[in-house]
Amino acid sequence: MASGGLVSSSSGTMGCSLVLIMLAVMAFSRCIICMATAVEERSLLETAEFTLDSVRQSLTGQEDTIVYRLIERAKFPLNSRLYDQKYELVPGSPGTLIQFLFKQTEIVQAKAGRYLNPEETPFFPENLPPSVIQDRTYPVFLHLPAASVNVNNIIWDVYFNKFLPLLVKPGDDGNYAATSASDIELLQVTEDSMCLQQHK
Numbered sequence: 001m002a003s004g005g006l007v008s009s010s011s012g013t014m015g016c017s018l019v020l021i022m023l024a025v026m027a028f029s030r031c032i033i034c035m036a037t038a039v040e041e042r043s044l045l046e047t048a049e050f051t052l053d054s055v056r057q058s059l060t061g062q063e064d065t066i067v068y069r070l071i072e073r074a075k076f077p078l079n080s081r082l083y084d085q086k087y088e089l090v091p092g093s094p095g096t097l098i099q100f101l102f103k104q105t106e107i108v109q110a111k112a113g114r115y116l117n118p119e120e121t122p123f124f125p126e127n128l129p130p131s132v133i134q135d136r137t138y139p140v141f142l143h144l145p146a147a148s149v150n151v152n153n154i155i156w157d158v159y160f161n162k163f164l165p166l167l168v169k170p171g172d173d174g175n176y177a178a179t180s181a182s183d184i185e186l187l188q189v190t191e192d193s194m195c196l197q198q199h200k
Ligand SMILES: O=C(O)C(=O)C[C@]1(C(=O)O)C=C[C@@H](O)C=C1
Pocket: 096, 099, 122, 123, 124, 152, 153, 156
């Protein structure tokens, strides 16, 4: 896991940090747009519930959420112990702390029915428990072959290994719970957005 960051302590001022954050946001958005355009274009089946306008609105809302989450994440330093396997912060569980917390979050959310929604693709799909709540129906709008496209490993790699070290300042404030919650929410909304984009 790379460490370090563009937002060095020498940059100091709030204004400079904000400019760097916005540059980082633009770089991340560009990565996401590149990934989206790399996926074959497909026509969206319009239904009463699901129209191009409603998809456009969803994407705009998700973009705003991504920017907001990036700003939230930038409040914490890198906290690289979250992402480094060598620290073995979870006894008896191989892997990094972020992998462990992400899996646990997805387990709880699977029980709440999150992954019954075809727009949601878990990052750790292995051995997820079934939903404990009553199923609901979702509109069928996904082109079936496109539904099998999964870019979560690309989102993961770009975010943790390339983007995050540019977004945040170096250091460790021990705030692992809040930092990981911020990472998880950010990756999940990015995944939702990618899912919509790859089917449009
Ligand atoms: O590189 C890591 O640390 C990862 O955990 C990447 C990893 C994986 O489990 O391999 C994590 C989740 C994604 O869905 C795909 C890739």
